[in-house]
Amino acid sequence: MNVLGIESSCDETGVALVEFSGREPPRLRAQALHSQIEMHQAFGGVVPELASRDHIRRVVPLAEQVMREAGASLADIGHVAYTRGPGLAGALLVGAGVACALAAALGKPAIGVHHLEGHLLSPFLSDDPPEFPFIALLVSGGHTQLMRVEDAGRYELLGETIDDAAGEAFDKSAKLLGLGYPGGPALARMAEFGDARAFELPRPLLHSGNLDFSFAGLKTAVRTQVMRLGSNVCEQDKANIAAATQQAIVDVLVRKSMQALRDTGCRRIVIAGGVGANARLREQMNAECAKRQIRVHYPALALCTDNGAMIALAAAMRLQRGSADASSDYAFNVLPRWPLATA
Ligand code: KG4
Ligand code: ZN
Numbered sequence: 138m139n140v141l142g143i144e145s146s147c148d149e150t151g152v153a154l155v156e157f158s159g160r161e162p163p164r165l166r167a168q169a170l171h172s173q174i175e176m177h178q179a180f181g182g183v184v185p186e187l188a189s190r191d192h193i194r195r196v197v198p199l200a201e202q203v204m205r206e207a208g209a210s211l212a213d214i215g216h217v218a219y220t221r222g223p224g225l226a227g228a229l230l231v232g233a234g235v236a237c238a239l240a241a242a243l244g245k246p247a248i249g250v251h252h253l254e255g256h257l258l259s260p261f262l263s264d265d266p267p268e269f270p271f272i273a274l275l276v277s278g279g280h281t282q283l284m285r286v287e288d289a290g291r292y293e294l295l296g297e298t299i300d301d302a303a304g305e306a307f308d309k310s311a312k313l314l315g316l317g318y319p320g321g322p323a324l325a326r327m328a329e330f331g332d333a334r335a336f337e338l339p340r341p342l343l344h345s346g347n348l349d350f351s352f353a354g355l356k357t358a359v360r361t362q363v364m365r366l367g368s369n370v371c372e373q374d375k376a377n378i379a380a381a382t383q384q385a386i387v388d389v390l391v392r393k394s395m396q397a398l399r400d401t402g403c404r405r406i407v408i409a410g411g412v413g414a415n416a417r418l419r420e421q422m423n424a425e426c427a428k429r430q431i432r433v434h435y436p437a438l439a440l441c442t443d444n445g446a447m448i449a450l451a452a453a454m455r456l457q458r459g460s461a462d463a464s465s466d467y468a469f470n471v472l473p474r475w476p477l478a479t480a
Contacts, residue, residue: 138215138456139166141203141239142449143196145232146224146252147278148173148183150195151445154207154214155262155453162261163453167207168446169199174319181318182308189227196235203445214243216463218452221249222472223279229471237467246463248452249471251480253280255447256409258289259436262450267434272403274394276418277410278304278319281350281390283397284477286407289454294478295397296348303386303412306352310359310382314375324379325415331373331380336362338385340392348397355385387418391425398431405432414441 138158144151153168173191177183204211219236222229233249240247257273260266272295273284281298301309304321311320316327338358341351359382366374394406408422413435426433440446455461 138453139209139213140216140218140449140453140456141200141214142218142250142445142447142452143200143232143236144220144252144255144443144445144448145192145196145228146220146222147228147443148177148188149443150192150199151443151448152196152199152203153445153449154203154209155446155449157453157457160457162266163450165262165446165450166209167203168444169202169206170444171195171199178318181312183225185225185227188225189231192228192231196231211243214245216240216246216248216452216456216461217243218248218250218448220252220255220448221469222252222475224252224473226471226473229473233469233471237469241467246465247467247469248455248461248463249469250448250451251475251477253282253477254292254480255451257284257286257407258451258454259409259440259447260407260434261454262440262446263434263437265434267405267407267432270403271405271407271434272394272397272401273407273409274390275410276303276390276408276412278302278308280410281352282477283348283393285401285403289451289458290460292477292480294476295401296350296393298350298352300351300353301356303350303352303390304410306355306382306386307412309356310379313356313359313363314379321412321415325383325417327376327379328383328417331376331378333377333380333384335377336381338381340385340389343389343392348393348400350389350393352386355382383415383417387415387421390418391421394422395425395429398429404430405434407434409436409441411442414438
């Protein structure tokens with residue numbers, strides 16, 4: 138069985154074809170991606186209307202490319218999956234509309250997928266897929282959550298950010314330092330040359346005892362440091378602030394993840410979402426997990442940020458369990474805000 142997946146929730150158009158049979162982890166046959174980063178860079182962030190228009194331009198050529206590279210024909214597609222939410226309404230509507238139109242033309246069911254479910258299941262496409270149950274740390278531009286994952290489709294929210302997401306903290310701090318968009322990778326590159334101890338930054342809610350996060354205060358502290366240095370700020374200062382910011386975010390993410398593992402007794406953790414690509418986070422997470430003999434799983438680096446493969450995969454895993462939200466009436470509504478625990 139083949140599932141074509143379409144991702145269009147934010148600034149990446151992703152399409153992929155995934156194949157599955159029985160209960161084996163699904164296999165990625167081909168994927169294609171167009172990132173809008175260059176287009177949005179001039180504005181310092183994502184411009185929703187431009188994002189939607191670009192998804193319209195890209196999605197069909199990307200789908201054709203995927204089918205060509207997989208050596209598959211339209212008749213091979215059993216289901217068409219799309220990101221139903223959360224994300225930008227206009228951007229989501231493009232993927233949903235195209236997916237439902239294609240599914241209707243093929244006479245096959247369409248499946249709306251939760252974007253974060255795609256992220257947290259993405260390690261199932263790696264050579265070392267996790268086993269259920271596991272803890273998932275979801276760290277993206279819009280979300281920071283700890284979940285207990287019993288099985289595909291069975292999610293319990295353990296804690297989440299009460300204000301900014303971890304990726305947002307990276308992006309906003311990078312902007313304050315005059316680094317480009319998206320800020321996460323730019324700040325991480327700058328941090329390589331910095332000394333994280335040169336500036337003291339807060340680690341909000343580190344000792345709160347619960348599994349919630351807060352990153353808004355960190356951004357304010359970065360702003361204060363940048364303003365204090367004013368026009369005297371040199372490249373080394375910037376690198377030091379970048380390193381200190383990254384370290385503060387990583388410390389909180391790792392500490393809360395260890396607490397979630399301890400509280401639940403789970404012995405595995407999956408790190409997913411764009412911030413999961415951060416090398417410092419991986420290094421510290423690996424070290425802390427090794428100490429406790431916890432298995433840690435990551436998606437392939439290319440599947441950390443948004444992509445179509447994770448959407449096709451999530452739909453395939455739901456189909457394997459008979460819990461996919463497959464519809465053949467081709468009516469769709471997107472859900473810009475959608476808690477994963479209710480998906
Ligand atoms: O999952 P994702 O591609 O999109 C959302 O669903 O939000 O995550 C994007 C976020 C952005 O905030 C970006 O700055 C961050 O992930 N990011 C990183 C790195 N690569 C991407 N943050 C820190 N270090 C990185 N290497
Ligand atoms: Zn994402």
